[in-house]
Amino acid sequence: MSDRKTVMSVNGTEMFSPPSNILIPTRDEGKKPVLDVRGLGIDFGGLRAVDEFTITVSPTEISGLIGPNGAGKTTVFNLLTNVYKPTRGAILLDGHPTAGKSVAQVNRMGIARTFQNIRLFDQMTVLDNVRVGMSNNTRCNFAESFLRLPGYFKAEKRSRERALELLSIFNMESEAYTLAGNLPYGAQRRLEIIRALATEPKVLLLDEPAAGMNPSETHALMESIRQIRDQFGIAIVLIEHDMNLVMGVCEGIAVLNFGKVIAKGTPDQIKNNEAVIEAYLGRQEKKEA
Amino acid sequence: MKKFLSKINRRDALTLLVLVGIFAFFFIMLQTGAASHQFKNMIIPMTYYILLAISLNLMVGVLGELSLGHAGFMSVGAYTGCFLSVMLVEHFPDLPMFVYLPVAMLCGGLMAALFGVIIGIPALRVKGDYLAIVTLAFCEIIKTVIINLDFLGGAIGFDTDKIVPDRNKALTLLPYAAFAVIVSAILIMNLVRSKHGRAIMAVRDNRIAAEACGINVNFYKVAVFGIAAFFAGVAGVLYGHNDVLLKSSTFDFNMSIEILIMVVLGGMGSNMLGSVIAAVVMTALPEILRDFSDYRMLIYSVMLIVIMLFTSAPALAGIRERLSLNFIKDAVTKRIAAAKAKKANKTKEEQK
Ligand SMILES: Nc1ncnc2c1ncn2[C@@H]1O[C@H](COP(=O)(O)OP(=O)(O)OP(=O)(O)O)[C@@H](O)[C@H]1O
Ligand SMILES: [Mg+2]
Numbered sequence: 001m002s003d004r005k006t007v008m009s010v011n012g013t014e015m016f017s018p019p020s021n022i023l024i025p026t027r028d029e030g031k032k033p034v035l036d037v038r039g040l041g042i043d044f045g046g047l048r049a050v051d052e053f054t055i056t057v058s059p060t061e062i063s064g065l066i067g068p069n070g071a072g073k074t075t076v077f078n079l080l081t082n083v084y085k086p087t088r089g090a091i092l093l094d095g096h097p098t099a100g101k102s103v104a105q106v107n108r109m110g111i112a113r114t115f116q117n118i119r120l121f122d123q124m125t126v127l128d129n130v131r132v133g134m135s136n137n138t139r140c141n142f143a144e145s146f147l148r149l150p151g152y153f154k155a156e157k158r159s160r161e162r163a164l165e166l167l168s169i170f171n172m173e174s175e176a177y178t179l180a181g182n183l184p185y186g187a188q189r190r191l192e193i194i195r196a197l198a199t200e201p202k203v204l205l206l207d208e209p210a211a212g213m214n215p216s217e218t219h220a221l222m223e224s225i226r227q228i229r230d231q232f233g234i235a236i237v238l239i240e241h242d243m244n245l246v247m248g249v250c251e252g253i254a255v256l257n258f259g260k261v262i263a264k265g266t267p268d269q270i271k272n273n274e275a276v277i278e279a280y281l282g283r284q285e286k287k288e289a
Numbered sequence: 290m291k292k293f294l295s296k297i298n299r300r301d302a303l304t305l306l307v308l309v310g311i312f313a314f315f316f317i318m319l320q321t322g323a324a325s326h327q328f329k330n331m332i333i334p335m336t337y338y339i340l341l342a343i344s345l346n347l348m349v350g351v352l353g354e355l356s357l358g359h360a361g362f363m364s365v366g367a368y369t370g371c372f373l374s375v376m377l378v379e380h381f382p383d384l385p386m387f388v389y390l391p392v393a394m395l396c397g398g399l400m401a402a403l404f405g406v407i408i409g410i411p412a413l414r415v416k417g418d419y420l421a422i423v424t425l426a427f428c429e430i431i432k433t434v435i436i437n438l439d440f441l442g443g444a445i446g447f448d449t450d451k452i453v454p455d456r457n458k459a460l461t462l463l464p465y466a467a468f469a470v471i472v473s474a475i476l477i478m479n480l481v482r483s484k485h486g487r488a489i490m491a492v493r494d495n496r497i498a499a500e501a502c503g504i505n506v507n508f509y510k511v512a513v514f515g516i517a518a519f520f521a522g523v524a525g526v527l528y529g530h531n532d533v534l535l536k537s538s539t540f541d542f543n544m545s546i547e548i549l550i551m552v553v554l555g556g557m558g559s560n561m562l563g564s565v566i567a568a569v570v571m572t573a574l575p576e577i578l579r580d581f582s583d584y585r586m587l588i589y590s591v592m593l594i595v596i597m598l599f600t601s602a603p604a605l606a607g608i609r610e611r612l613s614l615n616f617i618k619d620a621v622t623k624r625i626a627a628a629k630a631k632k633a634n635k636t637k638e639e640q641k
Contacts, residue, residue, distance in 0.1 A: 081501060107503035115501075121494035123558070124487070131484070132491040136503045138484045145483035146476050152483060159484070199503050 028058035032095065034235050035111075035203050040079055040089035041259075049075045050259045053089065057203065062229055062236045064250035066243075066270075068279060072259040073239045074116055077205050081113050082106045094202060108136055110202035114192040114209060116239070122181030126172065126191055129180045130163040133198030166194050169231075170224060185212045190221075197228065204228070206238040210245050218242055222249050247271065255279065301478040304562040308339070308474055311569065312467040319460045327576055332459045333531040335572045336466040337524040340473055342551040342564035344520035347477055349549070350557030350564075351486065352513045353493030355417065357545045358408065358424030359521050361431040362401045364540035366522025368441055370397030371529035374452040386453070390465050394526045401522025402515045404431075409514030413507050428545060435537035447535040458531060466527050473520050474561060480516070481559050489513055490559065543586055547571070550589050553596055 033056040040053040050072045057063055065073050078084045080091060082103050091098045098106050112133075121129050131138075140155035167173045170190040175183065180191060189209055196204055209225075210218045222245055229236055240246045246253065247267040255263040255270060257279040263270060270276055315332050318324040324332070345359050370393035377389040408427050412420055441447050455461040480486050491499040492506050500506055529535050551571050555563030575585050 083497075102505075103500040104503045104505050107501060113501055115498065119495045119498035119501075121491045121498065123494050124490055128487050128490075132487050132499065132504065133502045135484055135488050140484050142480075142485060145485050146479055148479055152479075155484065195498075195502065 028060055031059050033057055034059045034094055035080075035237075036092040036095075037080070038090050038092070040076070040086050040091065042075065042079055042084055042087045048259050050079065050256075051088075053079075053256075053259075053261060055254055055261075055264070057235045057237060059202075059235055060229060060233055062225065062238070062249050062251050064246045064253040065237060065239045065256060066241070066246055066253060067256035071256040073256055074207055075259075076256070077113055077207055077239065080106075080205060081111055107199055107201070110200075111205065112196035112199045112201035112203070113205035114189070114196050114207055116207040116211070118185075118188050118192060120180040120183075120188055120191060120195075122179065124180060125177050126167065126180050126183065127160065127163050127176040129191055129195050130166055130198045131159050133195040134159050134162060137198075137200055163198065166198055169194060169197075169228065186214075186217045189213065190224075193224075193228075197232065201234060203235045203237065206236065206240075208239055208241065210240055210242045218245055221245070225249050298478070298482055300560050300562065301482065304474065304478065304560070304565060305471070307562060307565060308471055311339075311565075312336075312463070312471070315463060316467075319457075319463065324459075329459045331573060331576055333462050333466055333527065335569050336463075336470050337527040337531075338548070338551065338568040338572045339565050340470050340520055340524040340527070341548045342555065342568040343474055343477055343561045344517045344524070345548050346552045346555070346557060346561060346564045347481070347520075348513055348517040349552050351481055351493065351559055352489050352510065354412075354510065354513075355421040355549075356424045356517075357421045357542065357549065358428040359517075359548050360540040360542075360544035361424070361428035362405055362518040362521035363525035363528065363544070364431055364435065364537060365404045365518075366397035366401040366525030367529035367535055367540070368397075368435060368447065368525075368537075369400040369522070370394060370526030371447060371449045371452065371535055372441065373397070374530065375449065378452055386461070387465075389452075390526075390530065393530070394465075394469055394523050397526035397529075398519040398522040401525065402519035405514040405516075405518025406511055408518075409511040412514065413510055425542060425545070428540070428542065432537045432540060441537075442535065447529075448533070449529050449535055450533040453530050462527070462531055469523055469527065473523060474565075477516075477520065478561060485509070485512075486559070546586075546593075547589065550593050553593060 035055075035057040037053060037055050041051040042049050053076060055063075065076060067073055075084065079086050082098060082101055082105075086099075093106075093109050093111060096109065098109060098111075101109065121132060124132070138155050138159050140152055143149065144151040144155070164173050164176060167176060170187075170193075172187065172190065172194070175187065180188065183191060189212070193204075193206065193209060196206075206225075210221055213221060225236060225238070226249060228234070238246070238250070247270075250267060253263075253265060253267060253270045254261050255273070255276050257275075262275045262279055263273045265273065315335075318328065319332070341359060341363065345356065348354055348356050348359075373396050374389050374393045377384055377392070408424065412423050415423055435441055436444050453461060481489075488499070488504045489509050491502065491504055492509055496506055525540075551567040552564055554571065555565070555567030578585075581588070
């Protein structure tokens, strides 16, 4: 973690105060953040599921969002992708507000995601799952499709080649023609990542990408996440319970508890943060320890 | 030719081949006079039911939305097309059929598509069983509206006898029907194997994920409503030209259900061959089993329940596995893979 610089002092409670760009990898210095989230919050009835959520993500940063079960992590992703309409706050993607846009429009603006509970197109092949992700980057209108005009063949060929190329990130080309629903669990998670990448995002949101994977798969995934960042030059935000993965690949980490950010910082800072340890282990256990 | 074939999906090629075969068979039977009176009367219904089944499969099997309004779209097409044909024949008695029939088909289809879009937009708010009820209601409304339109014959029916004056109607209409069905099948299959078809199937498999992939779900739903209605409308025009009297009461719930059973029996999904075969068989069956005609709808309903149970009950998974003949498919794939590996080894050795 020597290639990064702490812009603001990170310690205890003073970390919430905006501006929130707590950490910027040196390579992104001087660049505007790709994702700028300010005071985001949502209430479900009386429950403040997320409150005062403020982060910035620089263009090629890998950041982590952690917290105990039910802390509101997935809800943050649902807010970032406009699945939920925020009660408070604003999201700026590359400086453009995403308020009022549909889920599909937000994807086209540049935010792609994977799902905690896998959502693949089960009855379609692996290849076609990826090609669905490429839909908006494939030029082929209805007339060309109905009549198989030259444009159709060009688009099909291009999308097939590109999809196979993307599948090669996880060495999945040999599985291109299996039905997505028949893939083993780990492969399904990887396919979701590829499908999200196929939409050519600026920010990739991964919701527990390592869930259900064995340690060697998780280790390979860490490598792939870095490779994706380097190859595509995009920002990645991941939610994960596997601390080895989070501490291993994330450059900046935000910790959520009961919908509130309780800490932000580098992996080392987070590891030693009192509030974080308390949130994870509970006050009592800590005293006993 | 080989290059052309390699560019189309193999299952689609088979479907086309079967379609061409069916029409060639019909044509030969009619030309040689080998067709019985009963069979002759079945030929054109078989063609429009094929078209109805594949277009409904686009809606139910590819988009995954249950529609019970297909007969409604069909009636819109039938009345529009026949009204146009009657007008044209009245005002231009010398107009040949190869001019006015295609025009009628196109206009009937377009009008039905318009209705499809009009129904599709409010239908976005409901799904599943509720959508089925909305489409069913639409079908009933159309029926009632047409009965009350005097220029469409009202309750007596709309006289279409003069449009196709030929006494051997089946033979006169068959080339048009064959052309319409084959072209429609090609268009629908082309759509399914394109970026748009994949988007539609994505909506079926997982709506939320499709949205997250940037797919405009509402657009595709309405589009499929329009497209499926278009082809149902074309089928309706064929129906109307084959009949001598259009009665709106024929386009009822039972007819929609019949088409749905064809789709379910033939196997829902991107493969249209099943729908084609089921349409042919199910059009022929009631004619052959005329003595049981009172029980037809009962038999259909029982069939539908059995199929639904069979395809979805978890307890029957084992039987399904055995019956689906997957083990044969697996054996064949293994064989092919082995052969390929052998060939690859050979070329490697040769290179050495
Ligand atoms: N649509 C909703 N309606 C009502 N409450 C909701 C809704 N979505 C989430 N919640 C609540 O918001 C809280 C946060 O849920 P969320 O799924 O974001 O947690 P999480 O941090 O992702 O947890 P996990 O680690 O278990 O995935 C939970 O109490 C949950 O019950
Ligand atoms: Mg979650």
